[in-house]
Amino acid sequence: MPQAFTLLTDSPIEPAAKAGTVVYACSKPDYGSAGNDTRITGHLHVSLTLNSDGEYPFFTHRADQVKPV
Numbered sequence: 356m357p358q359a360f361t362l363l364t365d366s367p368i369e370p371a372a373k374a375g376t377v378v379y380a381c382s383k384p385d386y387g388s389a390g391n392d393t394r395i396t397g398h399l400h401v402s403l404t405l406n407s408d409g410e411y412p413f414f415t416h417r418a419d420q421v422k423p424v
Contacts, residue, residue, distance in 0.1 A: 357382050357409035359424040362416065369414040371405060377424060378416075382409030389415045 357380040366372035385402035392400035392415045399418040404410060 356407060357404075359407075360403065360421040361424055362421055364417075364420045366414055366416055368416075369405070372403075372414065372416075376405070378403040378405055378421070379407055379409050380404075381411070381413035383411055383413070385413055385415070388413075 360378050360380070362372055362374050362376045362378055365374050372378060381402040381404045389400040389402045396417075400415045401418045401421065402413045403416050403421070404413045
C-alpha cells in the first residue's frame with residue numbers, strides 16, 4: 356500500500372480532498388506535475404490520490420500541507 360497522508364489544507368485542485376482527508380502517494384508517473392508545481396510556486400509539491408492503491412487520478416499538493424499517517 357502506498358504511503359498514507361492526512362491533508363492539513365483543502366486541495367485547490369481536487370474538490371473531494373478537504374482538510375482531514377486521508378490521501379495516498381500516487382504510485383504511477385505524474386509526468387512532471389509535482390516538479391512543475393514546485394518550480395512555479397517555490398514550494399515542494401507531491402502527487403497524491405484518493406485511491407488507497409495509489410492509482411490515477413492524481414492531484415498535486417504542497418508537501419508542507421500533508422502529514423504522514
